[in-house]
Amino acid sequence: MKKYLTKKVIIYLFTFFIAVTIDWAIPRFMPGDPISMLLSRFEGMEGGREIIEAQITSSFGLDKPMLEQYANFWGSLFKGDLGTSIYMFPKPVGEIIAQAIVYDLILLLPAILLSWVIGNNLGAYSGVNKKADNTMMPFFYFLTSSPYFWFAVVVAFVFGVQLGWFPISNAYSATIEPGFNLTFIGDFLHHWFLPFFTLFLVQLGGWAIGMRNMIIYEMGSNYSKYMESLGASDNLIRKYAFRNGVLPQVSGLAIQLGTIVAGAMTTEIVFSYPGLGYLMLKAIVNQDYFLVQGCFLFLVIFMLCANFIVDIVYMLIDPRVRFSFSGEV
Amino acid sequence: MAKREFWKKHENLYFAATNGKVIFGVIIFLSILFLAIFGPSMTPYEYDEFAGAPYLAPCADHWFGTTIMGKDVFTRVVYGLRSTFLVGLIGGTIATVVGLVIGFFAGYYSGKFADESLMMITNIFLVIPTLALLIILSAYLPYRGILSESIIIGLTAWTWTARAVRSQTLSLKNKEFVNLSRISSTPVRRIIAEDIAANMFSYVFMVFILQFNGTILSAVSLEFIGLGPTQGVSLGLIMQNAVNWNAIQLGLWWWAIIPGLILTILIVSLYFINTGLDEVFNPRLREM
Numbered sequence: 052m053k054k055y056l057t058k059k060v061i062i063y064l065f066t067f068f069i070a071v072t073i074d075w076a077i078p079r080f081m082p083g084d085p086i087s088m089l090l091s092r093f094e095g096m097e098g099g100r101e102i103i104e105a106q107i108t109s110s111f112g113l114d115k116p117m118l119e120q121y122a123n124f125w126g127s128l129f130k131g132d133l134g135t136s137i138y139m140f141p142k143p144v145g146e147i148i149a150q151a152i153v154y155d156l157i158l159l160l161p162a163i164l165l166s167w168v169i170g171n172n173l174g175a176y177s178g179v180n181k182k183a184d185n186t187m188m189p190f191f192y193f194l195t196s197s198p199y200f201w202f203a204v205v206v207a208f209v210f211g212v213q214l215g216w217f218p219i220s221n222a223y224s225a226t227i228e229p230g231f232n233l234t235f236i237g238d239f240l241h242h243w244f245l246p247f248f249t250l251f252l253v254q255l256g257g258w259a260i261g262m263r264n265m266i267i268y269e270m271g272s273n274y275s276k277y278m279e280s281l282g283a284s285d286n287l288i289r290k291y292a293f294r295n296g297v298l299p300q301v302s303g304l305a306i307q308l309g310t311i312v313a314g315a316m317t318t319e320i321v322f323s324y325p326g327l328g329y330l331m332l333k334a335i336v337n338q339d340y341f342l343v344q345g346c347f348l349f350l351v352i353f354m355l356c357a358n359f360i361v362d363i364v365y366m367l368i369d370p371r372v373r374f375s376f377s378g379e380v
Numbered sequence: 381m382a383k384r385e386f387w388k389k390h391e392n393l394y395f396a397a398t399n400g401k402v403i404f405g406v407i408i409f410l411s412i413l414f415l416a417i418f419g420p421s422m423t424p425y426e427y428d429e430f431a432g433a434p435y436l437a438p439c440a441d442h443w444f445g446t447t448i449m450g451k452d453v454f455t456r457v458v459y460g461l462r463s464t465f466l467v468g469l470i471g472g473t474i475a476t477v478v479g480l481v482i483g484f485f486a487g488y489y490s491g492k493f494a495d496e497s498l499m500m501i502t503n504i505f506l507v508i509p510t511l512a513l514l515i516i517l518s519a520y521l522p523y524r525g526i527l528s529e530s531i532i533i534g535l536t537a538w539t540w541t542a543r544a545v546r547s548q549t550l551s552l553k554n555k556e557f558v559n560l561s562r563i564s565s566t567p568v569r570r571i572i573a574e575d576i577a578a579n580m581f582s583y584v585f586m587v588f589i590l591q592f593n594g595t596i597l598s599a600v601s602l603e604f605i606g607l608g609p610t611q612g613v614s615l616g617l618i619m620q621n622a623v624n625w626n627a628i629q630l631g632l633w634w635w636a637i638i639p640g641l642i643l644t645i646l647i648v649s650l651y652f653i654n655t656g657l658d659e660v661f662n663p664r665l666r667e668m
Contacts, residue, residue, distance in 0.1 A: 066504040073508075077516055196647035198597055200604050201619065201640030208628050208637065219628065306506065306540055313511030317601050321623055331512075332605055335519050343519055350512040358507055 059362050063355045070351040074344050075124045079117075133348070134341035138334060144345035147330065152349060154222060154326035157243065159315055162250035163304075170258025171300055175293050177259065178266030179285075187259070194256025199314030203249040203321035210245060217245045220323040246322045250315055254307075261303055265296030298369055305361040308354060392582070392660055401656030408649035412642065416465050419458025427451070427459040427613045438634050445634035448625045453618070457639050460615040464596050464643065467530045471595035474534025476541060476588045483545025484572045490550055499546070506539040511601055518607035526609050533598045541587050548583060552576050582661040589654045593647050600643060615639045 115123070127133075133144035174191075177184040194202075211219035223229065223239045269275060269292035278288050316328025323329060327346050334342035387394045396402050425431040431442065431452035438445045444453035486498040517532050518524060552558065553576065561571045577584070602608055603616025604623075622628075622636035 066507050197644045204636045309509040312509050347512050347516050350509050
């Protein structure tokens with residue numbers, strides 16, 4: 052158990068190291084010399100060039116040798132200094148991101164958990180019920196094939212514009228003062244629902260399809276047949292099949308996370324929902340490279356934490372992992 | 381008689397040609413491909429031309445309506461489909477090939493240093509969110525074309541393939557015929573190509589379909605963020621324009637929804653081919 056976790060943590064630390072290196076290297080080694088492009092963009096701005104140049108020399112340390120630049124990059128990273136945003140000058144990048152990431156968590160956590168639980172149950176049901184299978188499966192295939200942002204557009208059009216039930220942009224109304232009271236929370240949830248619903252539905256299809264296939268596979272395996280021949284009830288066999296089928300779904304969650312996060316980013320853009328995705332878009336449009344790089348780093352950290360949680364969950368539900376790494380089997 | 385011989389020899393082809401899902405998927409896929417190939421010659425307009433009155437709903441002159449500037453949506457979609465197919469083909473091929481090569485070698489040398497280091501790289505890239513990596517790569521590229529877009533997507537999408545192929549290779553490499561090749565000192569390259577890869581042909585084909593899907597989904601997301609090819613038109617770009625010009629709020633659903641709908645149908649059709657082929661290659665699933 053300890054060995055399993057140690058191995059994972061080493062991989063994650065190494066991943067973090069690589070990600071920071073990529074983050075450091077891209078502006079320096081990409082063709083087209085992005086830094087001079089960045090400088091020339093502020094040519095016309097009154098006093099802008101000096102501010103940017105000072106910032107770039109300080110944070111990139113361009114006059115120093117490469118290795119020292121690299122070491123400095125790590126140094127400022129550990130001090131929590133990700134540079135200053137150009138687009139929302141003079142706010143530090145770290146502060147802007149810390150505000151945005153709250154919205155991501157509020158959106159992603161319920162969407163991932165609910166769609167995983169409901170999707171797996173629907174999939175398990177359609178794996179044992181031919182009629183349900185035939186009606187639900189095409190629908191699930193359609194859901195899992197839709198690009199997130201396209202589905203967001205459809206949802207916004209149907210529920211936001213045609214039916215007019217939900218607002219389709221921002222996280223709360225501009226007229227309401229944010230605070231911990233019922234009006235604000237109600238308004239917030241009202242705005243939150245459609246982006247959440249989009250993320251929930253698109254993911255649902257994938258989980259259901261995966262679980263359906265797993266159940267069919269497990270129900271055909273020898274232990275199920277053996278239980279059947281012993282006269283075990285269908286329900287009991289299904290229960291065992293489900294427990295086995297859930298394992299690949301948990302590790303599938305780790306693999307799917309990247310796609311889900313990407314989907315959340317584009318969905319936020321459609322709904323102008325102020326999470327990391329929307330922030331990153333704003334940063335790209337305004338050529339705020341410090342902010343883009345900061346967002347990338349935070350996304351990687353987010354992914355690492357999420358993967359680590361999935362690993363722990365996997366360990367808890369699969370006794371084989373627990374035992375094989377502690378030498379008990 | 382000759383016909384019977386033929387089907388007997390190509391049993392899988394027979395099951396594929398009689399599988400409902402495969403037929404359904406292939407028909408839809410081919411019609412969309414047809415649209416991409418011949419669509420541009422079916423329309424009298426250019427994709428950037430102001431072809432008619434703005435705000436037009438789908439009608440006889442403009443099959444998919446017009447945009448807020450009066451551009452013909454059908455024309456834009458068919459040209460966009462061309463780039464989608466191209467990206468899927470190039471990016472999907474790169475991702476499949478890289479994933480296969482890494483998977484084969486890691487699987488064949490399992491437990492050795494080569495395997496450990498290859499899997500380490502794979503696990504690292506599995507965790508780094510692909511879209512974010514694509515975004516920072518593209519954000520710094522001053523000029524972006526379809527080719528560079530496909531290459532960077534392909535080079536970031538291979539990870540799960542490498543893992544899956546590795547485990548398939550692991551289960552094959554201790555079979556007798558592989559051992560026989562090994563003791564007759566066949567070079568590793570040939571063992572992998574002739575003993576292992578040849579036995580995974582069906583699997584590889586299905587991996588390619590999934591990678592094709594994944595690549596076009598990544599490409600469309602990238603284009604939607606505004607980091608697609610700097611010239612020409614693509615499905616993601618059409619939808620980005622639509623969202624930026626408030627097509628949803630203005631009720632121009634044909635502009636915002638149709639391009640994505642066609643893309644979704646294309647991906648669904650490929651999924652159908654994939655599951656259908658799964659049934660063809662795994663007889664156990666056929667009875668379902």
